Amino acid sequence: MSAAYARHQAALEAGADPAVVTQWINEAQRDKEAAQTKLDALPAVPRKPEPHLTVVQAITERLEGITQRIQAVDADKKGPPLRSPGHHDQLRKRNKDPDHKAEVPRDGVRGGT
Template identity: 75%
Template sequence: MELLDAGADPAVVTQWINEAQRDKDAAHKKLDALPAVNQKKESPLTADQIKAITERLGNIAQRIQAADADKKGPLYEALGITIA
């Protein structure tokens, strides 16, 4: 919601969410196709672990919004984000 509150175009945000969901679904299909032997069994993250990770990352949306425009292109490309 912070992106929308900051004035991001809802259509673009919706597109990002849809693309992320398609990527997630494709990744799940690839993982499901792997033999069980290759799938690493890890315990889920605890609430404290997730909180620590998000605190270390800070507010990414604000950091991206504040970045120079010429630096956003490579960042978006590395993240697989396309803007229509």
């Protein structure tokens, strides 16, 4: 029910003449039909897909495929999480450089100016 019809109902409940309220309702209906006719007469405007939305959709679809493949792999075939305790050791083994030590000074700044 539209706000106009709610007002008409309230007017009837307040004692308004039903003939007058019926006239208001008929006028509102005609206005609505006229507006719809104007709207229907407007030319259809095709919407072009927005490029950035297409790109986002493509990325999302690719990520969904990756997620499904990751979930499909047995847990015993997956490597340990990279942020698990000792992950630096795991990375060194992967890189086949057992002497590599990536140390960061306590102040968090590596050499440079």
